[in-house]
Amino acid sequence: MAAVFLPAPLSDLLPIHLLDLAAEHAAYQTELDAAWRDTVQQAAFIQGPAVGKFAAELGAHLGGAHVVPCANGTDALTLALLSLALPPGTEVIVPAFTYVATLEAAALLGLRPVLVDVLPDTFNIDPAAVRAALTPRTGAVVAVHLFGQCADLEVLTNICQAAGVALMEDNAQALGAIFTFASGRTAYAGTVGEVGTTSFFPSKNLGCLGDGGALLTRDAARASLLQQLANHGQSQKYYHQRIGLNSRLDTLQAALLRVKLRHLPAVQAARQAVAARYDAALHGAAGLQIPARDPRSSHVFHQYTLTVKGGDRRDALQAHLQAHGIPSAIYYPLPVQQQPAYAYLGYQMGGFPVAERLCKQVLSLPVHPGLTAEQVEFIAAAVKAF
The missing domain is CATH 3.40.640.10 (Type I PLP-dependent aspartate aminotransferase-like (Major domain))
Known part of the structure; x- marks a missing residue:
């Protein structure tokens, strides 16, 4: 894992929140x-x-x-x-x-x-x-x-x-x-x-x-x-x-x-702008897939979810980000057919290879209107330095 290049003084970038509702609400x-x-x-x-x-x-x-x-x-x-x-x-x-x-x-x-x-x-x-x-x-x-x-x-x-x-x-x-x-x-x-x-x-x-x-x-x-x-x-x-x-x-x-509905178009535009910055910064990064877009659908980025390929790299990347003060989330860590409550359905592991693989590979980065361009750059630099 390489050191992370800091595009601005660290004190100006942290804390970074996975979701910052307090800041979003403060605007209205x-x-x-x-x-x-x-x-x-x-x-x-x-x-x-x-x-x-x-x-x-x-x-x-x-x-x-x-x-x-x-x-x-x-x-x-x-x-x-x-x-x-x-x-x-x-x-x-x-x-x-x-x-x-x-x-x-x-x-x-x-x-x-x-x-x-x-x-x-x-x-x-x-x-x-x-x-x-x-x-x-x-x-x-x-x-x-x-x-x-x-x-x-x-x-x-x-x-x-x-x-x-x-x-x-x-x-x-x-x-x-x-x-x-x-x-x-x-x-x-x-x-x-x-x-x-x-x-x-x-x-x-x-x-x-x-x-x-x-x-x-x-x-x-x-x-x-x-x-x-x-x-x-x-x-x-x-x-x-x-x-x-x-x-x-x-x-x-x-x-x-x-109240919040009146501000939803601006909130969605801000999320899309954050996603576009991530796309530009992470494009071509080895071992990663940035979120794919279906050209028939707009994307409102409730989550910005990477696919991290190879072994246990996803969990290691999450720990690396956390060490640099960057939160992330895993949606979803356990396939639904493995949930004890749904064992009665009778499904076995291996029946849904894509879903099972994604549970081991997906990692969602912070995406909300309060993220600054400098914070996005810092997060992307930390991901690429891994």
Whole structure:
């Protein structure tokens, strides 16, 4: 490991944060404070007016989609599957490289997650593997838009339509990404399939100051159903048409999200600028692959994830960066089929070689609006010096 060249005095560069929400919020703290005060004064803490306003504003931001807020991203996945009314035991195809919530929602409803491998460049679900996994028991395919760019929505849409199964989008990491179809039509991630989901966990590009989530659809009837399911299965208080959940976005979180939504384009542009600096600085570095871009999808860089090739080099690189005051993260260190909770699915190691390899090779660098050009240069120099 070589010494790291310092492009500026170290005291000017540190600390470096993996995510710096305090700095991001400071840029519009006055607006957040006003939203908090207004909510407290109105005292409508559950289903207050800010919830509906936020849903309408996010829907407009996403090209006219219907938005149904809920309590968190995992609830959103559960409600999305509930809305499909799949019989117990129905198979739901999910990528083998994802956060466990994608499987969890299906398992909780008595559905059977069916894992398929992912693409080695974009890390998104492999459409060919989806096609091969279809059976008469398949009820849905969940396309996870990982790290900030869309899965192949064109091919996945065609596969699902031909098979008569629902396409669901887990859009927790790619809110605002845009996919361009061969016809030239564009669509926001989460608005193409029967139903999309997202999370407002604080670390997300659009994150609240607590927990929150939402469902996305272009179908007004499905939006009405989702609203019912998220509110104890009722459209009228005390009259319950369906079995549902108590899953609501708090008024305070909605009010704060309205502020943050106004700043989301600038936040995403800043993340993309940081990613472009990393690209330029790390291009051609031996033993590394910088994030691939699908030319049909914009990338909003929820994560900037390197692939570190060769043995235990990923873990050694992470330790090297930490020694220089540079945080990093591994998403995800353990393949989902190795999680004890999902041993009942019967999968063995070796069945998903790309996902299994990525769990040993991926490393995410800091990417947030507060990173300076000098900090990015310092991080890239540390990576290349390894």
